[in-house]
Amino acid sequence: MDEGFLRLSRRFFSNEMWNEARTFSSCEAWLDLIQSARFEATPRKESIGGREISYSRGQYPASIRFLSQRWKWSEKKVRSFLVHLRKKGMITVECNQGMNLITLCKYEEYNPMGTTKGTSKDTGIEKEINELRHEWAQLRAQLGAQPMNNNLPQSELLQKSGHTEGTNTKKEEREYIDISLHQKKENTPDGVSKKAKLSSPSPSEKIDYSGLMEYYNTTFKDRLQQIRSMTDVRKKAVKARIAQYGKESVRSVFNLILQSPFLLGANDRNWKCDFDWIFKQANFTKILEGNYNGTRLSKNQQDSEQRKRDSVLAVATTVREAAAKKRKELEAEGVIE
Known part of the structure; x- marks a missing residue:
């Protein structure tokens, strides 16, 4: 059977079996990308080598050299593997502030957000909220994978939709490409x-x-x-x-x-x-003079990207309204205060 899911605790990746010194297989490398990508919904901002880099849910900043050391592969093999994943539509890779940022295209399918806490039943409105969140995350991933000149920055877009960037600047032992x-x-x-x-x-x-x-x-x-x-x-x-x-x-x-x-x-x-x-x-x-900075798109592509941004804002507004309505219902029922 190839349907359904197997639940795998994230503690598995702290297990001695996973951390055993070895050369990773392609399957293990792909699984490592899934578990390494940011899970939290709020964007995170880190200071790396004097530079700040922001990344969101389903994204993972990592250099070729870092992945080479992590997977015990040659740098050439890492590049070929990432190219293969891009061709398959599984990831996108962008250069953000001089660093590689890997975005998993279907991250929501691998790590769906849980249902609202404090309830015992998965009501219709909860399903709607989750579906809207899923659609919103996909649109955000598409926008993040296609930066444009004169576009609204993703951080500003998120702030307008009711989210703010994280300010955790704790350094982790990772290497980033410059x-x-x-x-x-x-x-x-x-x-x-x-x-x-x-x-x-x-x-x-x-x-x-x-x-x-x-x-x-x-x-x-x-x-x-x-x-x-x-x-x-x-x-x-x-x-x-x-x-x-x-x-x-x-x-x-x-x-x-x-x-x-x-x-x-x-x-x-x-x-x-x-x-x-x-x-x-x-x-x-x-x-x-900077004429080639960012990604140059045709008029039709620019119109398409504008529609995507409008969709993100519309979905974000709907999510907030649905969440506010659900909270009022829970307050009326005495589930939460």
Whole structure:
């Protein structure tokens, strides 16, 4: 039989059998994601390495390296596993404030909220409240998985619907990915950092094209097409952009690209930018000016997202009204004071 549920206490994940040192199977890794995601309905805000990150019910912030150590997998295997889950529609992954945020698409099916406390019967209004909560959580997950420019921030959306973000800033022993630290610091034969050499403000210093190529390939490994040589055309374009904006602009542009799902392939055509496209004058300028920040959506997609936000607010209002009505009924019956 493949219907119904098996109740599994969360204490199971503190059991010595679960914590036994081992290489996780794919099934165990998926179960670990389910049990690690936030269960509480209220969003949580944590301070990690001097940065604040907020995540909600059904979401789990974790870096590739952290999951690699936790599951005893290679980082390549972790990436492949997450890609597989995304293709199956089981999770979404977004980069939030330089950190990976995993959202379980059907979290409510794995961890449904309990019924209202203080009652012995699952009345019709309780079912309605739970169904509305389920629909609301799904809409929130969809919105959280698709950030947009000029959108209402999710924290503000939750506050308008009667919820406030948690303020628990206790640090946990987890690692989070920081896109600004993706590039490994390497030295040239003379002992000077390649990144420092690239961004040196000295006007008399020559551009280290070989160092730039390696910096680009390392920064966008497994994200964008790698380059194998610095042609004269590429050198000319790089020299022109640095003359126009300075060497530090190259690192700024690379970091902005890392934070742009659109430039990394999250678009209708699955198009990705490449080295030559980046260093064209118009494109380089647009990236610096923030034209590609967030997710660029078509007019129809924007209208769809607006309808989703309106639905979230409408459902939230209905939940509050139903909960208030139920409380009055319980007070009248003397169940609660």
